[in-house]
Amino acid sequence: MPERLFFAVQPPPPSRAMLAGSVAAMGRPARRVHADDLHLTLAFLGEVGGTEAPSRAGDRAATQAPPFSLALDRFGLWRRRGIAYAAPSRVPSALLALHSALWSALEAEGWSRERRPFRPHLTLARGAVRAPRQVTVDPWRVEHLLLLASGPPPAPRYRVLASWALGG
Ligand code: 2AM
Known part of the structure; x- marks a missing residue:
């Protein structure tokens, strides 16, 4: 069965x-x-179907984007979708640059850029009716771009297929 793939960044385990x-x-x-x-x-x-094309895009994007610091300091709930999330209150320009470099590379491989605006967030829970508790998480240095595969439950469900050091 083909897996669902996505590119992401991940906070370190303590965060x-x-x-x-x-x-x-x-x-x-x-x-x-x-x-x-x-x-x-x-x-x-x-x-x-395969990881070759996404891997080429990951290669190209990672060389174009420098590492950066990211603080997730805004906690909220998208009530209609039931998504409890953490997000940066100030989106670093380097995160936008990485997103943009990645999509340019994906477009070169035949993907179409998502039309909806990029709203960087980390989903904490789905089917939520309450906002998450505000917790203090140290800003972390985003040094890697990850290609992940989404598997079936039970959790943990995501598998790292490839990781690229940012180095623009
Ligand atoms: P979410 O966190 O906002 O739900 C793996 O499923 C990741 O890909 C999740 O973080 C999810 O975002 C995102 N995702 C799932 N389906 C998607 C879709 N159709 N379009 C964009 N992002 C999607």
């Missing part, structure tokens, strides 16, 4: 544990994302 704690007492019906699975999506590709 993921802190973030997971923000939805620790969410109660049902929220489906919390496993701490190991917490990530910020840059590009969702859906079902892809």
Whole structure:
């Protein structure tokens, strides 16, 4: 069965544990994302037959984008979609540059850029009716671009297929 692939960046494990704690007492019906699975999506590709084309795009994007620091300091709920999330209150220009470089590289491989605006966020829980608790997470240095595959439950569901050091 083809897997669903996506590009993302991930906070380091201690930050993921802190973030997971923000939805620790969410109660049902929220489906919390496993701490190991917490990530910020840059590009969702859906079902892809192989990893060659995404890997070429990852290669190219990573060489064009420098590492940067990212602080997830805004916690909220998209009520209609039931998504509890953490997001940066100030989106670093380097994150936008990485997103843009990645999509340019994906376009060169035949993908069409998503039409909806990029709203960088890390999903903490789905089916949520309450906002997450505000927790303090140290800013982290984003040094790697990841290509992940989404597997079926149970969590953790995401598998790292490839990782590129940022180095623009
Ligand atoms: P979400 O966190 O906002 O739900 C793996 O499924 C990742 O890809 C998730 O982070 C999810 O975003 C995102 N994703 C899933 N389906 C998507 C789609 N159709 N378009 C864009 N992003 C999607």
